[in-house]
Amino acid sequence: MRNTRSLTRRAVVAAVSVAAAFTLAACGDDSGAAGGNAATSSSSSSPSPSSSSSSSDAAGAHNGQDVAFAQGMIPHHRQALEMAEMAAGRASSARVKDLASRIEKAQDPEIRTMSGWLTSWGEEVPASSDSTAESMPGMDHSGGSAMPDTDHSGGSAMPGMMDASDMAELEKASGADFDAAFLSMMVRHHQGAVAMAAVEKSKGAYGPAKSLADAVVTAQTAEIAEMNELLGKS
Structure with a gap:
């Protein structure tokens, strides 16, 4: 009986550990994707307002x-x-x-x-x-x-x-x-x-x-x- 309870407890602990590992991994992926999207957005952004304004002013002079x-x-x-x-x-x-x-x-x-x-x-x-x-x-x-x-x-x-x-x-x-x-x-x-x-x-x-x-x-x-x-x- 004692052996049975011990095995059951170990199985529960293992299951909890696996679930925790998957949760942490998912959080890490989301964070990375968000960081990637931010970098992509930053690199593809249009010129700064001051830069665009200068070009427009020069063209209109x-x-x-x-x-x-x-x-x-x-x-x-x-x-x-x-x-x-x-x-x-x-x-x-x-x-x-x-x-x-x-x-x-x-x-x-x-x-x-x-x-x-x-x-x-x-x-x-x-x-x-x-x-x-x-x-x-x-x-x-x-x-x-x-x-x-x-x-x-x-x-x-x-x-x-x-x-x-x-x-x-x-x-x-x-x-x-x-x-x-x-x-x-x-x-x-x-x-x-x-x-x-x-x-x-x-x-x-x-x-x-x-x-x-x-x-x-x-x-x-x-x-x-x-x-x-x-x-x-x-």
């Missing part, structure tokens, strides 16, 4: 040159679109029509982009009716403009802009005469845009505006070469 660039380039692009739209029904050269189509596709989205910048900065977006430098906000026509006057078309102070007589001449032309007039005028127009973009690249502060200016220089310089080739000047 702009100066007066950025404003002048957008307010000047928007009407400049609009006139290029007006000229390009004439090509569909007046040009005789398929290459001229193709070039005009590419100008429209490139510059229309850029107008929307620059208009968005001005709106976000609380600055005036040039009205759609603006077609000459005299009506462009943000431009100083007393000789201190941030945009250099490189236009030799005989009218506008805005680099490369056509005056009213130029546009009237283009509108009256058709066929080969239109092709020649369009190409000659658009070369001057592009040269003005390149000059404006160069100023933005050197004096602007807003990263996206400087990037757009760089794209304008690259694309329009290539188109100037293309147009000179079509004019037989290359």
Whole structure:
């Protein structure tokens, strides 16, 4: 009888010990998992608020040159679109029509982009009716403009802009005469845009505006070469 009780007591003690061991092991696993999750969460966390704020501030910084660039380039692009739209029904050269189509596709989205910048900065977006430098906000026509006057078309102070007589001449032309007039005028127009973009690249502060200016220089310089080739000047 005594042996039976002893064996029973030992069995109970062993069972309790095993259960205790399993409980301790489970607690240890939970603690480890929690620690692992914490480490994972820490390593995958996003940058600190101060870091994110600094990046946002840098991206949003702009100066007066950025404003002048957008307010000047928007009407400049609009006139290029007006000229390009004439090509569909007046040009005789398929290459001229193709070039005009590419100008429209490139510059229309850029107008929307620059208009968005001005709106976000609380600055005036040039009205759609603006077609000459005299009506462009943000431009100083007393000789201190941030945009250099490189236009030799005989009218506008805005680099490369056509005056009213130029546009009237283009509108009256058709066929080969239109092709020649369009190409000659658009070369001057592009040269003005390149000059404006160069100023933005050197004096602007807003990263996206400087990037757009760089794209304008690259694309329009290539188109100037293309147009000179079509004019037989290359």
